[in-house]
Amino acid sequence: MRRLIAALFAVLIASAAQAVEMGDDGLHKPDWLRETFKDLQEDRAEAEAEGKRLMIIVEQRGCSYCREMHEKTFTDPRVKSMLEEDYFPVQVNLHGDLEIVDIDGEVLSEKAATRKWGVLFTPTMILLPMEVSDDASAAAQAAAVMPGAFSASTTLDLLTWVKEERYLDQSEEDFQRYHARMVSERGGEGID
Numbered sequence: 001m002r003r004l005i006a007a008l009f010a011v012l013i014a015s016a017a018q019a020v021e022m023g024d025d026g027l028h029k030p031d032w033l034r035e036t037f038k039d040l041q042e043d044r045a046e047a048e049a050e051g052k053r054l055m056i057i058v059e060q061r062g063c064s065y066c067r068e069m070h071e072k073t074f075t076d077p078r079v080k081s082m083l084e085e086d087y088f089p090v091q092v093n094l095h096g097d098l099e100i101v102d103i104d105g106e107v108l109s110e111k112a113a114t115r116k117w118g119v120l121f122t123p124t125m126i127l128l129p130m131e132v133s134d135d136a137s138a139a140a141q142a143a144a145v146m147p148g149a150f151s152a153s154t155t156l157d158l159l160t161w162v163k164e165e166r167y168l169d170q171s172e173e174d175f176q177r178y179h180a181r182m183v184s185e186r187g188g189e190g191i192d
Contacts, residue, residue, distance in 0.1 A: 026060075027060075029091075060093060073155050127144045153183070
């Protein structure tokens, strides 16, 4: 009985350690997420000054897939390290009313922006290239868009694929082939 109680206590502690703080808006607020005024033109400039890529994460209150990404995927040390070192992650609420400035300068609410970008699922990650112009929306210039929750290995592969600018020439290896090669090189780890 004592061992059972100790095991249950260990599970509770491990679960609490993976929990991510929630904001007043009901969205997860990990420490690597950038709190900004949601002016994506300014965010892009700040990301560029830091040598990072702008990444937009669209989420919504009560999203079980968002919770899964925050508790299982984003806490993976490999993924978390890339999010901190190589990306400038900005969170957008799928149903939010906060004002946002898109890359093209259009001012609109978060929910109007996500409709403009064609986001249907949460979470959705929009990863931008290092160089963007101010004549198209964030989604129109995306290097990659990841709609839905994926494993740490798949997410790591996408973050790496974008960071290494493999999207610029997909004639020999698009993301799916790159991911399959990475899974094979890891001995099957990352199949999901």
